[in-house]
Amino acid sequence: METALTTLTGVAHPIVQTGMGWVAGPRLVSASANAGALGILASATMTTGQLRDAVREVKSRTDAPFGVNLRADASDARARIRIVIDEGVKVASFALAPSRDLIAELKDAGVVVIPSIGARRHAEKVAAWGADAVMVQGGEGGGHTGDVATTVLLPQVVDAVDIPVIAAGGFCDGRGLVAALAYGAAGIGMGTRFLLTSDSTVPDAVKARYLAASVQDVTVTTAVDGLPHRMLRTALVDSLEDSGRTRTLVRAVRHATEFKKISGLGWAAMVRDGLAMRHGKELTWSQVLLAANAPMLLRASMVDGRTDLGVMASGQVAGLIGDLPSCAELVARVMAEADQTLERLQAPRTSPATSHDTPLGTPLGTPLATSHGAPPGTAPSASPGMSPGTTPSSTPSTLPTPG
Numbered sequence: 001m002e003t004a005l006t007t008l009t010g011v012a013h014p015i016v017q018t019g020m021g022w023v024a025g026p027r028l029v030s031a032s033a034n035a036g037a038l039g040i041l042a043s044a045t046m047t048t049g050q051l052r053d054a055v056r057e058v059k060s061r062t063d064a065p066f067g068v069n070l071r072a073d074a075s076d077a078r079a080r081i082r083i084v085i086d087e088g089v090k091v092a093s094f095a096l097a098p099s100r101d102l103i104a105e106l107k108d109a110g111v112v113v114i115p116s117i118g119a120r121r122h123a124e125k126v127a128a129w130g131a132d133a134v135m136v137q138g139g140e141g142g143g144h145t146g147d148v149a150t151t152v153l154l155p156q157v158v159d160a161v162d163i164p165v166i167a168a169g170g171f172c173d174g175r176g177l178v179a180a181l182a183y184g185a186a187g188i189g190m191g192t193r194f195l196l197t198s199d200s201t202v203p204d205a206v207k208a209r210y211l212a213a214s215v216q217d218v219t220v221t222t223a224v225d226g227l228p229h230r231m232l233r234t235a236l237v238d239s240l241e242d243s244g245r246t247r248t249l250v251r252a253v254r255h256a257t258e259f260k261k262i263s264g265l266g267w268a269a270m271v272r273d274g275l276a277m278r279h280g281k282e283l284t285w286s287q288v289l290l291a292a293n294a295p296m297l298l299r300a301s302m303v304d305g306r307t308d309l310g311v312m313a314s315g316q317v318a319g320l321i322g323d324l325p326s327c328a329e330l331v332a333r334v335m336a337e338a339d340q341t342l343e344r345l346q347a348p349r350t351s352p353a354t355s356h357d358t359p360l361g362t363p364l365g366t367p368l369a370t371s372h373g374a375p376p377g378t379a380p381s382a383s384p385g386m387s388p389g390t391t392p393s394s395t396p397s398t399l400p401t402p403g
Contacts, residue, residue, distance in 0.1 A: 001335065002051065005038075005187035008132060009091055009112055010065045012036030013335055014187030015178065016166055017194040017327070019093060020143070020313070021045045021145025021295060022302035023202055026054050028327070030061035031199035035331035040067045040093050045295055048079050067091030072098040079104075083257070085109040089201055093135065095144075100129040106134070114166070118146040122303025123157045123165075128285035129399045133164040135189050141169030142192050142315035145220065145230045150181075158184035172317045178345070192315040200325045203305030206312060207324060209234075215319030224311055224348075225294040232312040236297075240311075 003014040017024065017032035019040035030038030041058060043051045051068070058066055068084050072076060072094050081102060084092050092106050094115040106113050107130060115126045116135040123134045136157045138150025146153075152167040156163050168189035169181035180188045195202055196210055209232060219233040223240035231237065300310025325333065 001338065003181070003186045005133065005166060007030055008164060008186075009067075011015060011038045012064075014181075015331060015334060016168075016187060016189040018135075018189045018191040018307075019043075019067070019095075020191050021300050022194060023191075023200060023368055024069070025201055026057035026061065028194065028197070028200050029066055030058045031148065031197075031327040032194060032331075033062040033064035033066045035328040036064070036329070037331050038065065038067060038091065040069050040091070042069050042098070043080060044069070044074070044095070045299070048083060051080060052083050052087065054081065055089060059087070065090035067112075069093045069095060070098075072096045072102060072115075077102065081106060088351060092127045097126050098129075098131075116168070117157070118148075118153070120153070120156045120160050122160050122237050127161040127163050131163065131333060133186070134161065135168050136185075137167040137189070138167075138169035139220075139230075142218075142230050142318075143313040144227055145169070146228070154180070154185060156185045169315060170317050172320055174334045174339070175341050177334060177338045178341045192318050193321060193330065194327065196318075196321050196324055197327050197330055198324050202302050204299050205305050209307050209312060210314060210318050211322060211324075213314070213318045215316055218314050218316045218318055224297060227369050229294070230314060232318070233312050234307065234312070236247050236308065237311060246253060251357070279377045388399075 001014060005014045005016075011033075012037040015038045017028065017037050019042040021042045024040055024042040029039035029041045039058070041051075041054055043054070046054060052128075055068065068080075068089050068090065068091070070080050070084070070092055071280065073096055073291075074080065081092070085106070089111065091112045091114055094113075097115050097117065098106075098113065103113050103126070111225050112132045113130070113136055114133045115131050116137055117123045117126065123136065123178065126134060126295055134157065136150070136154050137145060138153045139145050139147050140150055150167060152168050154165070155396055164186035165184065165185050166189050167185040169393040170176065170193070171190050172193040177188050178197075185304040192210070194200065196207055200207070213232055217233050218230060219237065220228050220230045221237055221241060223237065224231075285312055297311040298313060300306045302310070304310065311321070341350065
């Protein structure tokens with residue numbers, strides 16, 4: 001399936017494995033890339049030396065394009081960008097909008113720039129600055145998130161910019177991919193779904209907590225770092241929300257000290273990063289201090305497997321997931337489901353005199369009697385978001401759907 005995203009990045013399928021801290025390491029990224037998706041390496045929790053080593057490890061595992069997620073407001077952002085350029089990384093993604101100068105530096109070196117945004121005005125700004133594409137995350141997405149649903153935010157952004165738009169927040173299967181294409185997106189980004197694969201290094205005990213979660217078990221809290229953060233509801237989250245201000249700040253100071261040790265940053269660099277975080281975001285110093293909580297509480301679960309001591313960032317879609325396929329199996333399944341869904345939507349309408357209409361809401365795998373599409377014997381047209389001349393595969397899916 002060719003879309004503006006696959007053409008821009010050179011990947012086989014319009015699927016992005018997002019850059020999740022402590023999760024999106026070399027193993028997951030290379031497995032995603034080898035499956036034909038765009039794997040994104042999370043670098044915010046790495047030192048510059050660790051980032052270079054991780055990039056080289058991914059390159060040793062795959063010849064496919066991949067990307068690195070960067071923090072535009074980090075004090076060492078330019079050093080990290082130099083690593084991306086020197087190592088020949090195809091894509092640079094950003095959790096916060098990069099400056100015009102950073103975008104220009106990357107583009108001059110041939111790197112594709114894809115910032116993540118949560119509002120139409122941010123998309124318009126980075127598009128005007130030269131970004132090659134944007135990833136739009138709706139409120140269903142995991143981690144730091146907004147309160148506008150993907151189905152509302154996505155069409156807003158698609159209508160506002162003339163660069164490819166990647167939809168994120170609430171996606172886990174081929175039906176979602178087709179829905180995103182219908183809105184005008186060029187592909188989808190998935191985080192929680194890739195976290196829950198056999199290629200993910202997240203400990204099994206943590207994966208089990210995700211698999212057992214219902215949609216109602218995913219909540220949004222500001223107790224971790226002062227900003228809206230979507231995660232699994234646990235006893236620890238309840239405790240954080242019930243903590244008083246003094247206890248919360250003491251915990252944040254302890255976590256800041258721990259993060260200083262593992263990140264290699266000095267106090268001066270951490271203060272500069274704090275100033276950068278405050279700029280333009282109307283954050284208090286208490287919120288900046290609380291920012292140290294997030295990486296350390298995530299590390300406790302995603303690396304150490306301590307669900308009692310760590311938090312588990314999660315999209316609402318966790319409540320729809322019930323298995324742990326490999327990245328190759330997952331991507332093949334999503335594309336097969338997308339092809340099947342497109343076929344169903346483009347099936348010819350039969351005469352009411354000879355058959356009964358079958359609703360489009362019929363589950364996957366059930367043959368449709370009617371649909372809106374081309375007349376019998378004509379080729380289906382390209383779906384929205386697909387390049388002209390591209391048609392879906394006619395091979396039906398034999399892969400299971402997600403649980």
